[in-house]
Amino acid sequence: MNCRRALKALPEILDDGGSDALRAAVEEHLHGCPACRREREALSRSWELLDAVRAPAAGPQFTAAVMTRVRASDTRGALPRRATAGPGIRSWWLAPAGAMALVALLVVSALVTWTHRPPGRPPTPAVVAALPSEPGRMPTDEDIIRDLDVYEQLDVLDNLWLLADLEVLEDSEVEL
Amino acid sequence: MARLVIDDSELMLRVRSGDHAAFGVLVDRHKQRVLNVVYRYLGPGADAEDIAQEVFIRVYGARRSYVASAKFTTWLYTICRNTCLKEQARRKTRRALEGIPMGGTDHSAEVAADAQTLSPLEAVLLDEHAIVAKRAIDSLPEAQRMALILRKYEGSTYEEIAEAMHCSVRAVKSLLYRARVTLRRELAEYLELGEPSE
Numbered sequence: 468m469n470c471r472r473a474l475k476a477l478p479e480i481l482d483d484g485g486s487d488a489l490r491a492a493v494e495e496h497l498h499g500c501p502a503c504r505r506e507r508e509a510l511s512r513s514w515e516l517l518d519a520v521r522a523p524a525a526g527p528q529f530t531a532a533v534m535t536r537v538r539a540s541d542t543r544g545a546l547p548r549r550a551t552a553g554p555g556i557r558s559w560w561l562a563p564a565g566a567m568a569l570v571a572l573l574v575v576s577a578l579v580t581w582t583h584r585p586p587g588r589p590p591t592p593a594v595v596a597a598l599p600s601e602p603g604r605m606p607t608d609e610d611i612i613r614d615l616d617v618y619e620q621l622d623v624l625d626n627l628w629l630l631a632d633l634e635v636l637e638d639s640e641v642e643l
Numbered sequence: 644m645a646r647l648v649i650d651d652s653e654l655m656l657r658v659r660s661g662d663h664a665a666f667g668v669l670v671d672r673h674k675q676r677v678l679n680v681v682y683r684y685l686g687p688g689a690d691a692e693d694i695a696q697e698v699f700i701r702v703y704g705a706r707r708s709y710v711a712s713a714k715f716t717t718w719l720y721t722i723c724r725n726t727c728l729k730e731q732a733r734r735k736t737r738r739a740l741e742g743i744p745m746g747g748t749d750h751s752a753e754v755a756a757d758a759q760t761l762s763p764l765e766a767v768l769l770d771e772h773a774i775v776a777k778r779a780i781d782s783l784p785e786a787q788r789m790a791l792i793l794r795k796y797e798g799s800t801y802e803e804i805a806e807a808m809h810c811s812v813r814a815v816k817s818l819l820y821r822a823r824v825t826l827r828r829e830l831a832e833y834l835e836l837g838e839p840s841e
Binding site: 519538 | 663666667670671674675678679682683691692695696699700703704770772773775776777779780791794795796801816819820823824826827829830831833834
């Protein structure tokens with residue numbers, strides 16, 4: 468048996484002994500292999516360390532507490548929730564109250580959205596882009612293509628005075 | 644005069660017929676076993692006893708589905724495992740909602756966090772070895788962890804574990820193999836074992 472097979476067999480042998488033939492083969496290998504012997508020691512020690520995890524003893528009222536809940540369940544016809552849980556969600560008034568609250572919330576949300584809507588057509592991306600106080604809102608390519616005529620008009624407006632000056636200059640040159 | 648001991652299956656059949664006293668005997672007989680599994684699976688700082696009680700409430704709720712062919716403890720472990728899984732899922736959800744990161748490898752921080760949430764009794768029970776060992780157990784995937792707990796602490800056979808976990812005996816052996824290898828790796832530094840051989 469080589470190291471690879473011995474290492475593979477070790478957990479099984481440590482867990483339930485494995486078959487006689489397997490155990491004998493592994494023991495023979497371990498006899499002449501210090502590295503695999505160390506590995507067996509490591510597996511054993513790590514397994515034994517788990518003994519340190521101890522659970523506390525059940526409290527003296529454990530059985531009584533369970534039986535109280537069991538009797539209560541038989542009386543009510545349904546198992547109660549854990550003692551640590553809050554009041555039952557199936558209280559008779561809670562379901563309609565919750566529904567009414569939800570409807571009220573929806574109505575208020577709709578009103579707020581309606582009253583705070585921007586007047587008229589929403590601002591075009593060109594206008595939005597011109598606003599300095601809106602970081603993070605950049606016009607998309609689709610916005611730009613859709614409002615291309617607006618952009619062109621804005622360009623014309625930006626150069627309006629220049630165009631006018633140029634026109635005057637050209638006219639004067641013609642006169643000269 | 645010898646005292647007659649009624650076996651678990653017989654008691655459970657009585658419970659199914661509405662015998663409360665029989666259920667009390669079963670709870671008394673297995674409460675520590677269930678608490679052990681819950682505590683080792685879910686860890687300290689938790690309401691382990693409350694959850695263990697919940698296991699028995701579920702056992703009682705499922706009494707009509709019990710058939711005597713199943714070993715009672717195997718059936719009990721199945722319910723215990725399902726309850727633990729549900730509780731673990733609930734905790735994960737709560738941690739996610741509270742923005743507490745899950746997992747991580749900083750065990751010292753986790754141990755410190757544990758120390759803050761431990762009751763004095765738990766602090767006595769959990770010495771350094773126990774905390775390190777518990778962390779190693781917690782690092783195992785769910786199936787490996789439950790198989791290990793049932794094998795190591797409850798002394799269950801492969802067949803019983805397979806039945807409780809709804810898998811084959813071969814799968815149980817594989818889970819235990821991987822659990823051992825993972826534990827050896829996780830505890831290598833603490834036990835100064837050196838790196839695992841390839």
